[in-house]
Amino acid sequence: MKNYKFIISTIFLTALFHSCTTNSTVKELKQGNWRGEITIQQKQLPFNFNVSKSNDDYKIVLHDGDNPIEIDEIEVRNDSVFFTMHIFDIDVKAKILENTIEGTYTKNYAEDYILAFKATYNKESRLDNAKAETDFNGKWSFKFDEDPAEKKKIAVFKTEDGILKGTLLTPTGDYRFLEGTSDDGAFKLYAFDGNHMYIFEGKLTDNETLTGEYWSGKTAYKTFTATRDENATLPDASTLTYLKDGYDKIEFSFPGLNGTQVTLEDEKYQDKVVILQLLGSWCPNCMDETKFLTKWYDQNKDRGVEIIGLAYELKDDFEYAKGRVSKMKKRLNVNYDFVIAGTSDVGNASKSLPMLNKVMSFPTSIIIDKNGKVRTIHTGFNGPATGDYYDEYVLEFNHLLDELLSE
Structure with missing residues (x-):
């Protein structure tokens, strides 16, 4: 009986030692083109990135219009990938599956800011069957409906390589690279730079006017109206911030x-x-x-x-x-x-x-x-x-x- 217990104990300890010292299989993150999606307010924000590997080091290049963003803080551990979004305090953690990775996108600097993230391998375009069949090209006088009249913006659209592109200019900056599709008098445009995320959906009410909706991040939502206007302007950026009376220089420490x-x-x-x-x-x-x-x-x-x-x-x-x-x-x-x-x-x-x-x-x-x-x-x-x-x-x-x- 004692020998039997000794044998059982030996087998158990051997198995335990083996399980503690054997490394789990590390999955490879496939090299090539991927389409990512982040879920914001029950809508999918698509974007593209490319994965490459040199020796044991991965690199991700996020396609942000004409401005590629390199990501090199990447770790593949066991069956998952972890990476930081460029210079931002934002992390992605995702499980590596056959042709997808699925996990979370987390803004570390904000409380409870976790969004669902998914990416699909071998997807080169932002959207399947993207096109630009409705003419939105040119300048539009643009206003979020909840904003006062003086807070107008300028939307600029163009068709390039069969894709609708553009941006939104404001007195305080622009919405960077918007890209999407248009058809049957409507458009969908997306922007993602690793931190900010925008979705615009609009439709023509007549040839000169469009209305639509805007989503940004976890909670921001607005409606908008825009009219064609090649003469649309913004306030002079050199007149908005100025020295108060009584001051003639800048001082700080x-x-x-x-x-x-x-x-x-x-x-x-x-x-x-x-x-x-x-x-x-x-x-x-x-x-x-x-x-x-x-x-x-x-x-x-x-x-x-x-x-x-x-x-x-x-x-x-x-x-x-x-x-x-x-x-x-x-x-x-x-x-x-x-x-x-x-x-x-x-x-x-x-x-x-x-x-x-x-x-x-x-x-x-x-x-x-x-x-x-x-x-x-x-x-x-x-x-x-x-x-x-x-x-x-x-x-x-x-x-x-x-x-x-x-x-």
Whole structure:
């Protein structure tokens, strides 16, 4: 009887040891094209990405209009994949199945912000049978129905490669790359940059007017109306934010990423043109502007110009904010300076710079001449998705900076 118990115990311990020391099979994440879908408000937001692998390192490229977004913080463990959405504090966790991955999309900085995520392998297009058979091309005067009359926007649509594309311009920035399909007098347009997610569905009520619905994230929902208008305009971006009466310069003291206080009185910024960029690492429009300023600064930094990024982050925690901004700085190869200026609430941001009438948008850029005088304040940013508007901004920016640097 004792021998029998000994044999049973030996078998049990051997099996237990084997189960604790044998690694589970690690599944491969298939390389190639995928179509992802995130469920927002019971609707599917489609987007495309590509997976590649070099040695043991995976890379994901998220297709965001003409702006590919690289994701390289990826781990495949056992039967699941885990990755972080570019510079954002957002994680995807998904189980690897035969030709799909299924799991969750989580915004770590927001409370209870978890959405269903699914992706299907070997799907190259955003939509099956996408087309652009109804003519929405051109400019439209656009307004969310709940907004006051003065808060009009401009929708710009174009047909490209048989797909309807466009964006929505506002006084504080654009909705970046919209892409979708149109047929039988109606359209569906989608945008996803890793953080912000938009769905627009509209239909013509006559040839000059359209109405529709808009969904964003977990809860935002609005209806809209738009009319064809090639002469639609927005307020001058250089008139919205300005110095209050009684102030003639910008003053601040904010900690840099190394913790040392930074001011405009520091020797580094004396007798130079200085650009202040009010931004947040969470803000895709800010990412567009940062890419533009990074390239411009690298080409012009020897001409007597400096840029300081005043970062307004999602949490009132210096170490958290420092980590987010440092990651953005590294990922986008930014060589100019950053300080942690406060939190992303525009009311708090306005208090941090009391000489301004208000901070109404991230990004906002303040351009200061060599004598410390504010020469212009530009609210918002027209990014690459806006086409001619972006090109016009670049020309105006370069003209002004050339003028200031030659003074």
